[in-house]
Amino acid sequence: MRVLVVEDDPVLRRTLAIALRAEGHTALTAADGRTALQACREDDPDLVVLDLGLPDLSGVEVLRSLRAWTRLPVIVLSARAESSDKVGALDDGADDYVTKPFGMEELLARVRAAGRRADVDVPVxxxxxxxxxxxxxxxxxxxxxxxxxxxxxxxxxxxxxxxxxxxxxxxxxxxxxxxxxxxxxxxxxxxxxxxxxxxxxxxxxxxxxxxxxxxxxxxxx
Missing domain, CATH: 1.10.10.10 (Winged helix-like DNA-binding domain superfamily/Winged helix DNA-binding domain)
Incomplete structure (x- = not known):
């Protein structure tokens, strides 16, 4: 899968990219919301891992912009653990929500699960x-x-x-x-x-x- 990692922390962004590539995925990266939206339109990722705390647009703004034109699977990353934050992100169109700090194996499992759901052709x-x-x-x-x-x-x-x-x-x-x-x-x-x-x-x-x-x-x- 082509996975776009949207994360402003350069260390975490690099760590996630390395882990995804080790799993056999192609890892694309973006450090801010505007770059992420451009990458979604131009680079055709299969899935987005999206941090909510970005330096320009908020992750929620990016998510809402994506949902205006695509059903691309989005896994949200956030340090916010309140249930209201999770519910808000999910209602805005996120497919999953992972709270920081997180285990890399758990995140990779969620990426695999989201990819399976996206690949299955369910009839009308x-x-x-x-x-x-x-x-x-x-x-x-x-x-x-x-x-x-x-x-x-x-x-x-x-x-x-x-x-x-x-x-x-x-x-x-x-x-x-x-x-x-x-x-x-x-x-x-x-x-x-x-x-x-x-x-x-x-x-x-x-x-x-x-x-x-x-x-x-x-x-x-």
Missing amino acids: LETGSLRIDVGERRATRDGAPVRLTPHEWGLLEVLLRAPGRLVARADLLHEVWGPGYERETNYLRTYVATLRKKLEEDPAHPRHLITEPGIGYRFEP
């Missing part, structure tokens, strides 16, 4: 009044657009790769939130409940987002 699903296009990140119910967060899209994408088949809770958490989150089953309960409210005609009696208690979830077309 149309069932009853529901239409879901994961590639374009567009969903409608009865013709009306439905707004989903990046994590909600992540859950849907994993489930839609295996229509009608059970996906274990640990696998869902690992794919969507990354390594180390396999025990956070409360995340799944919360996000699946929200997805049902947005997508199901009767959220109390779901037809599509099915729970297998204590085991996992499946999407029934």
